[in-house]
Amino acid sequence: MRNWRAKTAAIAAVSALALVTACSSDNEEEGTGGSGGSGSSDLSGTISGAGASSQEAAQGAWQAGFQSANPDVTVDYDPVGSGGGREQFVAGGVAFAGSDAYLTDEEGELSGAVERCGDLIEVPVYVSPIAVIFNLEGVDSLNMSAETIAGIFNQEITTWNDEAIAADNPGVELPDTPITPVNRSDESGTTENFAEYLAAAAPDAWPHEVDGNWPVAGGEAAQGTSGVVSAVSGGNGTIGYADASQAGDLGTVAVGVGEEFVPYSPEAAAAVLEVSERVEGRGEYDFAYDLARDTTEAGAYPIVLVSYGLACTTYDDANTAELVREYFTYILSEEGQQAAAEAAGSAPLSAELSAEYQAAVDAIAAG
Structure with a gap:
């Protein structure tokens, strides 16, 4: 039942998105995706990601919505776990990753990602208790x-x-x-x-x-x-x-x-994310948070998972860069966040946070 709802929500979201894109195509450059997700119809190719198993249901909904709008695109996601996803991403084995913890340098992950990517993109994509x-x-x-x-x-x-x-x-x-x-x-x-x-x-x-x-x-x-x-x-x-x-x-x-x-x-x-602070000393496009685990805020549930999407600002292949940028744009869109909420019970990002993170995603390009 959950999978059926997820697919229904994703298809509905994509249908609405296609209408908005068609109406605004004169005002946007093709491939920018707009604020509501990917509007490109000529994308093709495959990108692969790996990481947090907590994102599995959400990734399924995002794949369904994005691939429905872009039928010549395949997005693969292996829910191998956060540690495995980070390892594959730093090594260049996948184009993007999901992680339930932000990168640190205790095992050289942060510096390794920066070495691979130039500027690392690390944005919350999935918030869940x-x-x-x-x-x-x-x-x-x-x-x-x-x-x-x-x-x-x-x-x-x-x-x-x-x-x-x-x-x-x-x-x-x-x-x-x-x-x-x-x-x-x-x-x-x-x-x-x-x-x-x-x-x-x-x-x-x-x-x-x-x-x-x-x-x-x-x-x-x-x-x-x-x-x-x-x-x-x-x-x-x-x-x-x-x-x-x-x-x-x-x-x-x-x-x-x-x-x-x-x-x-x-x-x-x-509610916990709203009372938490961004980690200091990170890159321009790195939105890691120190979560307020010991909050006494009324109505806040402190055992919260903020799962991140990891990507590079620079990819060697132009098509990979475009696919990752458009896929992350869909994930952060209102439609993408609602699809995840339907499929996985996650908390949709606010419009303000999504817009802030989208500025980082817009920086993805080929080097």
């Missing part, structure tokens, strides 16, 4: 503070009727079932975002360095977002973390923020 998912017979939702979540994943809270869980869930009958935490086995931007939240919001309960690799041994590990969801679904007493679009029918946690417990939603996730 990370859901704390669980499978506990008879329980559909729970409230948890940051300290409780950290204690569970640090394996210090080990049964579901622990007093720390019970205190925030009066009236809920909690069994003495053992808790089985499930984490990602692969290097993951989802893991890094989740760990950043734990370290910022519950530093005493989470004494681990933030990294894309899970730091606590002894739990159950699974490959990729789908692997974590499958492992949690297949057990009783299991708990994990995954992009909210993949939560399905599993139980989910409302997170303590200030004096309230906030369930995940696209709107609550977007």
Whole structure:
């Protein structure tokens, strides 16, 4: 059903976009794409990307919409994970990448990307809550503070009727079932975002360095977002973390923020981005953010994933440059963001942010 809605939304968006483009062709140069996405009908060729598995559903919607408008274009995306996508992008193996964490130089990724690209383009394309998912017979939702979540994943809270869980869930009958935490086995931007939240919001309960690799041994590990969801679904007493679009029918946690417990939603996730600041000292077209993980802002959901699109300002091949520029233009457009929201439950970027990021995408050209 989700795939059907995604394709329907994408086709509808492209139909509307084609009408706008036809009406305004006298005022725009062919291939600029305008503010509503790609308007080019003569594009052809193939571009490949790789990266965050959290973007998989959104990328499917973007591919459907963009390729419907440009039937001679093929866009491939391998949801190999953020770490793998960044590695392939820096090495020049793919034209673009998706990453759930912005590039740093801890492993030479940022400098490597700049060496490849000249000016790196790094823009948020997908904003979504990370859901704390669980499978506990008879329980559909729970409230948890940051300290409780950290204690569970640090394996210090080990049964579901622990007093720390019970205190925030009066009236809920909690069994003495053992808790089985499930984490990602692969290097993951989802893991890094989740760990950043734990370290910022519950530093005493989470004494681990933030990294894309899970730091606590002894739990159950699974490959990729789908692997974590499958492992949690297949057990009783299991708990994990995954992009909210993949939560399905599993139980989910409302997170303590200030004096309230906030369930995940696209709107609550977007609220965190609005109170966060851009990382200093980056390139002109690099829009990396230090997210306000420890916010007490009412209605904000702090376990949020801001997934980036990575591209170069300069490509050796002119056709590749044009395809990447037009594809990213569609992704950032109102139609593209709405297609992702329909397919994956993500939070659409505001018109102001999209326009700011579009200025970076417009810089893509052949060298």
